[in-house]
């Protein structure tokens with residue numbers, strides 16, 4: 001059997017390195033079309049290890065994932081033959097794009113296909129946080145439920161509440177569409193105001209900070225960059241109505257954990273539904289002890305259908321670049 005770090009015997013076909021185990025159908029297509037280097041044990045590889053594997057295999061393309069730390073050093077260490085870095089994610093914050101640009105690497109992502117799954121998880125978080133699902137579930141598992149009472153685990157009703165969305169791209173719009181079905185009114189802030197047919201009556205706020213005062217529920221949908229790091233800090237949380245609910249399906253680094261935890265303790269935030277964390281998987285331990293945090297392990301896109309679609313989309317991009325065509329989802 002070929003060691004994963006060596007170029008396979010079948011050199012007639014381009015070599016594609018998959019950094020993680022991917023759904024069977026995606027691996028089957030990769031292996032059908034390429035000399036695919038898989039990661040059957042699904043080891044977490046450092047950026048240096050990815051570069052080393054790519055060099056050992058003589059990779060022409062790398063299909064990487066959110067969580068792979070492809071910093072400048074890792075990108076510099078990639079072998080010269082690598083033409084494309086196709087990430088199995090919409091987010092690209094794990095890749096040093098400037099370093100990739102300097103190397104002349106094409107970087108692609110997987111937009112669109114995870115919109116619905118991520119919006120569904122945002123609604124799950126809104127509902128779970130508002131209706132104290134985590135506390136209820138833990139009560140039952142701990143065999144601590146003594147029976148129905150009129151005042152037990154009373155949460156927040158969503159109908160008539162104001163949902164503030166920061167970042168009204170595809171996912172933000174899909175969240176708005178779902179939240180309307182729960183009777184929520186939509187406010188949003190975005191770099192550009194949406195046309196009326198997409199806005200669908202939502203109130204636009206050019207300044208996200210100024211919108212905070214009207215957010216009974218705040219849902220974050222903007223990318224993690226150096227500028228957005230810790231955007232939601234203590235000062236901005238204080239602008240929310242007391243007892244607001246925070247939901248984050250974007251990236252953990254856009255909130256300041258200490259400030260969110262302090263607000264969950266003080267009641268400034270009634271609850272938080274979080275699917276993403278700074279320094280995943282080592283999230284701030286303070287979240288675990290809070291009764292009013294509803295926590296998921298980055299499940300936004302985790303449906304079979306979506307993960308297969310993401311893999312196929314990443315392979316479509318690799319196919320295009322290796323065939324000398326423009327990648328459909330070129331980020332840079």
Ligand code: DGY
Nearest residue numbers: 066088089090091301
């Ligand atoms: C993404 O695509 O960026 C997600 O966070 C991973 O599903």
